[in-house]
Amino acid sequence: MFHNILLMFENExxxxxxxxxxxxxxxxxxxxxxxxxxxxxxxMGRTVIGPKRDTIRNIELRVGKLLSGCLQTFIQEGIEVxxxxxxxxxxxxxxxxxxxxxxxxxxxxxxGHDLPDKGRGxxxxxxxxxxxxxxxxxxxxxxxENPWKK
Amino acid sequence: xxxxxxxIDDEPITLKQLRRILEKEGYQVAAFSNPQRALxxxxxxxxxxxxxxxxxxxxxxxxxxxxxKARFPDTEVILITGYASLDGAVEATKEGAFYYLEKxxxxxxxxxxxxxxxxxxxxxxxxxxxxxxxxxxxxxxxIIGKSNKIREVxxxxxxxxxxxxxxxxxxxSGSGKELVARAIHATSKRAxxxxxxxxxxxxxxxxxxxxxxxHEKGAFTGAESRSIGLLEAAGGGTLFLDEIGEMPHSMQVKxxxxxxxxxxxxxxxxxxISFDVRIVSATAxxxxxxVNGGVFRKDLYFRVNVVNIELPGLSDxxxxxxxxxxxxxxxxxxxxxxxxxxxxxxxMALLSSYAFPGxxxxxxxxxxxxxxxCQGDEIRVCDLPPDLIELELQVYKRPDEQFxxxxxxxxxxxxxxxxxxxxxxxxxxxxLGIDRASLxxxxxxxxL
Numbered sequence: 255m256f257h258n259i260l261l262m263f264e265n266e267x268x269x270x271x272x273x274x275x276x277x278x279x280x281x282x283x284x285x286x287x288x289x290x291x292x293x294x295x296x297x298m299g300r301t302v303i304g305p306k307r308d309t310i311r312n313i314e315l316r317v318g319k320l321l322s323g324c325l326q327t328f329i330q331e332g333i334e335v336x337x338x339x340x341x342x343x344x345x346x347x348x349x350x351x352x353x354x355x356x357x358x359x360x361x362x363x364x365x366g367h368d369l370p371d372k373g374r375g376x377x378x379x380x381x382x383x384x385x386x387x388x389x390x391x392x393x394x395x396x397x398x399e400n401p402w403k404k
Numbered sequence: 405x406x407x408x409x410x411x412i413d414d415e416p417i418t419l420k421q422l423r424r425i426l427e428k429e430g431y432q433v434a435a436f437s438n439p440q441r442a443l444x445x446x447x448x449x450x451x452x453x454x455x456x457x458x459x460x461x462x463x464x465x466x467x468x469x470x471x472x473k474a475r476f477p478d479t480e481v482i483l484i485t486g487y488a489s490l491d492g493a494v495e496a497t498k499e500g501a502f503y504y505l506e507k508x509x510x511x512x513x514x515x516x517x518x519x520x521x522x523x524x525x526x527x528x529x530x531x532x533x534x535x536x537x538x539x540x541x542x543x544x545x546x547i548i549g550k551s552n553k554i555r556e557v558x559x560x561x562x563x564x565x566x567x568x569x570x571x572x573x574x575x576x577s578g579s580g581k582e583l584v585a586r587a588i589h590a591t592s593k594r595a596x597x598x599x600x601x602x603x604x605x606x607x608x609x610x611x612x613x614x615x616x617x618x619h620e621k622g623a624f625t626g627a628e629s630r631s632i633g634l635l636e637a638a639g640g641g642t643l644f645l646d647e648i649g650e651m652p653h654s655m656q657v658k659x660x661x662x663x664x665x666x667x668x669x670x671x672x673x674x675x676x677i678s679f680d681v682r683i684v685s686a687t688a689x690x691x692x693x694x695v696n697g698g699v700f701r702k703d704l705y706f707r708v709n710v711v712n713i714e715l716p717g718l719s720d721x722x723x724x725x726x727x728x729x730x731x732x733x734x735x736x737x738x739x740x741x742x743x744x745x746x747x748x749x750x751x752m753a754l755l756s757s758y759a760f761p762g763x764x765x766x767x768x769x770x771x772x773x774x775x776x777x778c779q780g781d782e783i784r785v786c787d788l789p790p791d792l793i794e795l796e797l798q799v800y801k802r803p804d805e806q807f808x809x810x811x812x813x814x815x816x817x818x819x820x821x822x823x824x825x826x827x828x829x830x831x832x833x834x835x836l837g838i839d840r841a842s843l844x845x846x847x848x849x850x851x852l
Contacts, residue, residue, distance in 0.1 A: 257577055257762075271795055278791040282769040283578060283762035356605075356650070357689050359577045360761045368798065385800045389690070392800040393761055398793075 257285035263364040272364040272395045280333045289337040291317045292344045345380045367396035408432045412442045413457040425511045439463040458485035462626045480521040545586040548731045551721035565591025570708050573686040575715030578765030581686035589642040597641025600634050605647035623672020638681045649687035660704040718760040725756050736775045747783045759797045815850040
């Protein structure tokens with residue numbers, strides 16, 4: 255009852271295993287799923303979108319197509335699902351998105367088998383910087399090397 | 405006990421037809437053409453099953469179902485309509501309806517669905533170890549686990565159960581907060597009183613107001629009779645407020661005032677009515693952060709959080725997984741009439757290595773599936789979900805530790821040394837490597 259899972263992608267990259275897991279997990283705990291695609295883009299020093307308008311439109315078209323294909327797989331399983339696209343500073347966009355929504359119980363990273371870079375310093379991936387301040391656990395999925403098979 | 409069924413439909417013919425079918429089967433039936441009256445009756449006398457029309461003039465069937473489910477989650481609801489559509493059916497079942505019956509229906513369809521719904525309710529009652537929602541508990545709920553964390557929880561429950569203090573249970577979704585609330589109620593002096601559960605995140609502000617405080621006749625359109633709220637209905641017992649962190653701010657103000665005064669005024673009423681309930685609340689969100697952020701009222705937080713019980717997630721008590729798994733397995737065997745005796749070593753190892761972000765609820769679901777597909781008398785790896793077998797999960801969590809500030813650390817250390825030296829300041833200053841005047845200033849600053 256009232257569980258929400260966020261399946262988060264970056265840069266139009268979908269990791270199929272993460273999508274499969276999100277679907278199975280949602281069915282197990284009877285949760286609603288929100289797909290969020292974050293596309294990093296810098297608007298520094300600009301007050302209007304201006305020359306980036308065409309780029310943004312193209313991103314919207316591509317991501318719309320990508321997400322709708324993904325949405326279908328959830329709908330087919332009878333899972334309530336919705337999607338969103340955020341373009342801008344990824345960390346900020348994610349925090350703003352989380353602040354506007356009812357709390358999520360789990361966030362699944364959907365663009366790879368692990369967080370892109372867990373290194374130190376300013377070169378770290380934005381997700382590694384915000385992972386400590388997320389409202390709920392962040393899950394990453396990878397394929398087992400030697401699956402348990404009977 | 406004869407199952408009690410409430411039927412609601414604005415068409416007298418359907419009502420008569422349903423009543424005749426069900427009474428022939430030996431059920432105790434109450435029929436209503438007005439949903440408000442039916443709701444009133446259900447609140448006073450909980451029923452086993454509700455059969456309701458979807459489209460009615462004063463309240464639609466989905467709304468009625470939400471209200472019934474908020475108060476009596478175990479009561480099954482069958483919705484009937486002449487305007488059946490796939491969307492409506494999906495919506496209704498997602499909201500918690502047992503089945504969506506399309507008009508015209510045959511007596512056999514009704515009989516079968518009713519039998520199935522009542523059987524499901526019976527299973528739910530068995531599964532919750534005799535504790536019936538909305539009704540009086542007969543057996544104390546069992547908290548399974550041998551880990552230190554869960555033993556600590558059980559010990560706190562035993563200590564605070566008999567007291568009358570308000571308790572806040574915090575823990576991730578699916579970790580068993582309601583079970584703990586029921587255990588607190590069962591060990592309290594109020595055990596013979598009612599245990600009422602209410603989900604604050606499920607309803608709108610107006611509905612929460614109405615459900616908690618009740619209303620007087622004529623308070624709003626459709627309020628044809630007086631209705632008592634949960635705070636009154638739980639008199640002498642315990643009121644469990646689930647997801648209290650999601651309660652709207654204006655309702656927090658009202659609830660706080662009511663809890664302080666020990667009196668409430670029904671919606672549309674003017675006379676204060678005193679009540680006597682113990683509040684046990686639960687939340688999966690970080691209420692402390694919500695208090696600091698101004699989203700949750702500090703005064704209400706202190707009022708309801710006299711004692712805090714923090715429930716560990718299943719990943720924090722992995723040693724309990726085998727015990728829990730076998731407990732759930734025996735329940736599922738009883739429910740489904742199966743005789744699965746064991747879980748293979750490999751399957752158990754796989755379960756134990758999984759992170760269970762969905763906690764005990766997820767374990768229950770995984771085992772339910774395994775029991776359904778299992779063909780022998782042992783659950784094997786192949787009976788578990790494929791994603792558990794093929795995928796690996798990594799969980800990143802916010803660190804639990806509360807880090808001390810330098811000031812707190814300094815205060816703590818000075819207090820510690822003062823204790824060691826028996827309060828001799830010269831000796832303490834010497835150990836700290838500062839002069840007596842500096843020590844005196846710091847002691848004054850920290851109130852030592």
